[in-house]
Ligand code: KG4
């Protein structure tokens with residue numbers, strides 16, 4: 001069964017064709033990064049406008065890349081929750097038109113379920129229940145995932161998402177947007193112990209996160225370091241490294257990343273231990289982070305747990321994960337009507353909860 005999957009929940013116009021929930025025949029993404037870069041973050045109004053420009057072309061490209069036509073497609077799936085409302089509506093309107101014209105079943109999908117599903121597409125040995133850490137620009141969630149795609153939300157962020165703080169810290173440091181990959185790369189050249197940034201809620205005993213305190217600490221630190229001339233911007237040299245009165249951008253990146261990753265790893269392991277899950281899956285844009293992957297793997301290995309993460313093309317927003325989970329939902333009987341609407345909030349807690 002071939003499903004066309006559409007995701008326009010944020011700043012990527014993403015369309016894919018997936019066979020039987022796992023075989024990715026095409027996975028096409030039109031990135032809007034250049035449009036939003038000038039603003040240091042995603043501008044919702046511009047995102048909607050770029051989606052409407054790109055959507056038909058990207059659908060066509062996805063079909064061509066998969067070497068199929070609409071006569072080969074069995075259903076149309078679209079992210080209709082959660083996300084930027086204007087952006088979601090473009091994908092939903094396109095999916096409805098396609099489903100109507102080609103007389104195909106329509107499925108509205110939760111974007112977070114897509115992210116959670118991404119690991120299942122590539123890891124044949126993934127078992128249930130497992131604990132999934134979803135970390136992206138809009139979400140930070142720890143979810144227990146059960147057979148039949150049933151979920152128990154263990155915790156989430158009370159303020160900023162992990163990717164959001166990466167992007168904001170990159171902005172304070174004048175590094176550009178999106179900041180996650182840039183900070184990840186800089187951090188590899190910095191000293192993670194140079195500055196002790198706070199680890200909010202690390203020892204709260206639950207699975208809640210709070211990242212805005214780390215973000216604010218970094219901002220104050222950077223402002224003060226710039227005022228007092230302690231911060232050295234630009235290329236790091238051995239001379240700077242030897243001078244203890246000097247802090248480099250790389251040190252700030254590494255110290256900030258150490259704080260965020262420490263909390264994410266600590267709580268994920270705590271969740272795996274408490275639920276008895278032997279597997280932790282990582283997903284969402286921040287799952288691309290090299291330090292997070294390595295730290296979580298190392299920490300999990302100590303307690304005999306395994307860590308899975310998908311390839312980059314399935315970590316960040318994409319249509320394949322939407323077509324993939326839609327296949328499972330189709331088997332479970334899900335069909336939506338042409339009155340399908342978009343929902344900016346659509347929490348995962350409301351999707352098939354465990355009993
Ligand atoms: O999943 P995604 O593509 O979109 C959302 O649903 O939000 O995630 C994008 C986020 C951005 O905040 C970006 O800075 C972050 O993922 N990101 C990273 C890395 N690559 C992307 N964060 C940390 N380290 C990375 N290597």
Ligand code: ZN
Pocket residue numbers: 111115136137284285316317
């Ligand atoms: Zn996402």
